[in-house]
Amino acid sequence: MAVFSYHLAELPRWTTARTLVRPPASGSTPGLRHVECMALMTLGAPVVSPSRLQLRRMAMFAYWDDEAALDEFLAGDGLGRRLAESWHVRMTFLRRWGSLAALADLPRREGEWRQDEPVVGVTVARMKFPQLPRFVHWGRPVERLVRDDPNTTIAQAAIRLPRTVSTFSIWNSVEAMEAMVHGRSIVADPERHAAAMRERERKDFHHEFVTLRFRPRSEHGTWLGRTGLVPPPAPPV
Numbered sequence: 001m002a003v004f005s006y007h008l009a010e011l012p013r014w015t016t017a018r019t020l021v022r023p024p025a026s027g028s029t030p031g032l033r034h035v036e037c038m039a040l041m042t043l044g045a046p047v048v049s050p051s052r053l054q055l056r057r058m059a060m061f062a063y064w065d066d067e068a069a070l071d072e073f074l075a076g077d078g079l080g081r082r083l084a085e086s087w088h089v090r091m092t093f094l095r096r097w098g099s100l101a102a103l104a105d106l107p108r109r110e111g112e113w114r115q116d117e118p119v120v121g122v123t124v125a126r127m128k129f130p131q132l133p134r135f136v137h138w139g140r141p142v143e144r145l146v147r148d149d150p151n152t153t154i155a156q157a158a159i160r161l162p163r164t165v166s167t168f169s170i171w172n173s174v175e176a177m178e179a180m181v182h183g184r185s186i187v188a189d190p191e192r193h194a195a196a197m198r199e200r201e202r203k204d205f206h207h208e209f210v211t212l213r214f215r216p217r218s219e220h221g222t223w224l225g226r227t228g229l230v231p232p233p234a235p236p237v
Contacts, residue, residue: 009086013055031069038158043143059158087223091214127163135205151176
């Protein structure tokens with residue numbers, strides 16, 4: 001059964017930089033279907049800021065044939081062994097909005113879910129350079145909206161120059177994530193996400209853009225001293 005993973009790791013700058021230039025390849029990494037390697041950013045940070053490009057902190061989003069392939073990578077690959085010492089979550093795909101050529105085999109929806117169960121959200125976008133000022137103008141308020149929502153246990157952004165940007169967040173429930181998307185969250189100015197999506201529909205910021213929803217399967221390791229970033233599942237009704 002296919003599985004996705006999202007990794008967060010503190011690494012030497014040269015290791016992150018080298019990985020951004022030459023990420024693991026599906027052709028030479030058994031069971032790897034697709035990977036995005038990126039440097040972390042701080043959600044809502046000023047555009048010109050050291051927080052915007054953290055080469056000592058790397059994110060990797062990966063799509064695998066199965067968990068055995070992921071385990072083999074973490075045990076036998078040089079980068080994989082470093083990532084195994086940090087934190088990652090393993091996930092089952094649930095839903096897709098938008099499209100990314102590298103993930104063309106994913107259906108719109110797979111399986112069912114409960115509104116009260118924990119959920120992971122991942123976005124990946126390929127930017128249009130001329131639209132960067134508009135994207136920053138509309139995107140930074142959304143970053144702060146997600147960052148400050150009390151129903152997220154973690155919210156991160158990541159980038160790989162020149163044009164890939166991504167977000168990653170874990171939510172206490174599907175209901176809470178959907179409330180944010182539709183402007184019904186309990187933070188100030190909850191319409192920020194909905195307004196940015198309307199602006200994107202008016203004139204797209206991206207060549208490609210996809211939003212993905214996942215069910216967390218298991219959590220491994222620690223991130224900045226934290227564990228338990230995946231909330232426990234709600235008891236059956």
